[in-house]
Amino acid sequence: MLNFPKTVLLIFSSLLMASWAQAQAPLSYEGRLTDRTGAALQGPFDLQFSVYRSLAPVKGERVVYSEMHDGVVLDANGDFSAYLGEGTEVIGSLGTAVSANGTKYIEIAVFDPGAARGAVLSPRQRFASTPYVCVKNGNSRRLRRTVGRGGRRFGKSRGAAVEGPSRAVDATTQAPVSRFEACGDGVTVADNQTGLVWEKKTGTRSRSVPCNDTSCPDVHDVNNRYQWAHPGISAPDGGAFVNFLARLNGSFDGSACFANHCDWRMPEITELQTILVGMDAAEGQSRVCPRGGTCIDPEFRDAGGVEGAGGPTSTSKYWSRTTLPNHRGEAWVAFQLVGRGGGVDIARKPHDNAVRAVRTGSCGD
Known part of the structure; x- marks a missing residue:
């Protein structure tokens, strides 16, 4: 072999x-x-x-x-x-x-x-x-x-x-x-290695804000939190889908498509791991989180040498769309908090967690 x-x-x-x-x-x-x-x-x-x-x-x-x-x-x-x-x-x-x-x-x-x-x-x-x-x-x-x-x-x-x-x-x-590129629209970052384009978050980290049943003023705010699904439901009917992604894809209250694209989605856990650093980051990524920060790849954060190009990252858990076949009420999450070392775990779908949208493509398409 x-x-x-x-x-x-x-x-x-x-x-x-x-x-x-x-x-x-x-x-x-x-x-x-x-x-x-x-x-x-x-x-x-x-x-x-x-x-x-x-x-x-x-x-x-x-x-x-x-x-x-x-x-x-x-x-x-x-x-x-x-x-x-x-x-x-x-x-x-x-x-x-x-x-x-x-x-x-x-x-x-x-x-x-x-x-x-x-x-x-x-x-x-x-x-x-x-x-x-x-x-x-x-x-x-x-x-x-x-x-x-x-x-x-x-x-x-x-x-x-x-x-x-x-x-x-x-x-x-x-x-x-560079692997990571700050797109000219100023609101997205492209990963030229994986062929993914990520949403840039806005605001300053502070107290979490649930955004399930009401529309938060800034859909991209780093403090927004969403449910994957409502209690007792395993289907994707939580605010992460019917509010956050619906607004990015132009299907919520007459909103326009974010960055001129209507194919935004929640990332798979393996896709989230490609922009993590820490113990559960994708192979080839650093296994060490920077002290005093979050477990996001510094090259993503400052993509293409543009400081803050990726926007702020919450210390909360980030949802993925990857579910467990035998536990349909749970989905995989990625920890950005240094104390959890960039790890991944599972969470109950009714919990409120952060979301960073992704799409397949590049800065040019």
Whole structure:
């Protein structure tokens, strides 16, 4: 079984996807594989590229497209090149994957030549045309799952996270681009690693304000608290959905869509963990909360070097939309309070907790 404790993945699309149907040219992807010491791995390896509609694995999800590349050669630096459209198709067609509506994500599995089991690079990356080479170096996740040909999964494989910050490098100028970006609208922050856009909170932390049955003056206020569901109800009928998200999506009392988008939602717990620091933060994130602050990633808080770009963060628990299958009256929450160390836990849905909205996209869309 493969064991790549330290892996750097570079992805570069050589062709705008909008023109792919006319050009029918392959999409170029480049990468680098190293061991835990940073030494280049020696190939060749088999690579499987799979396209999905979700950022994180979802039970029962379908692969949009998958193709296999056998015997991919690595150079002395561990660099490799592969062209989508020139591999052996496993599921679907590349044309369908490119032209399909909605945001899509690509996942890459690495195999020893001819092996049935391999290691999956995680997290998935957004599948879109870009003028950048994206260097996954730092906040990238570990190789946590193994996958067989055709997408069959075979348990877990762990390795150490990569050191150093994530960055994107312009193919021409080599100018660095931050993982977190303060969007030009002044009210959102984009995570260029996960393909998520987060709501910026407003105000100053003070006493909590329940906002379930009445409309609080500022829907983005950091002190607002909402129920996930009413007592005795497990369905999403609490203020977090019928008040907060309804107002952001333009369906409450004639409100306009926030930041010109009407697809805001409550994050999954795994998405919340990508902007946490502390004991339960996503792999690759710092395990230490800053003293005197909250357990939010400082790079998110001051995205792109803009102080306070992410707005204030409450010391309260933050709701996720992830529920427990066998305990439908509870949902996962993330602790921002330093005393809880950036941990995650479960909470009863009628409790009042904070919410930070998210959507899939970028500053430009």
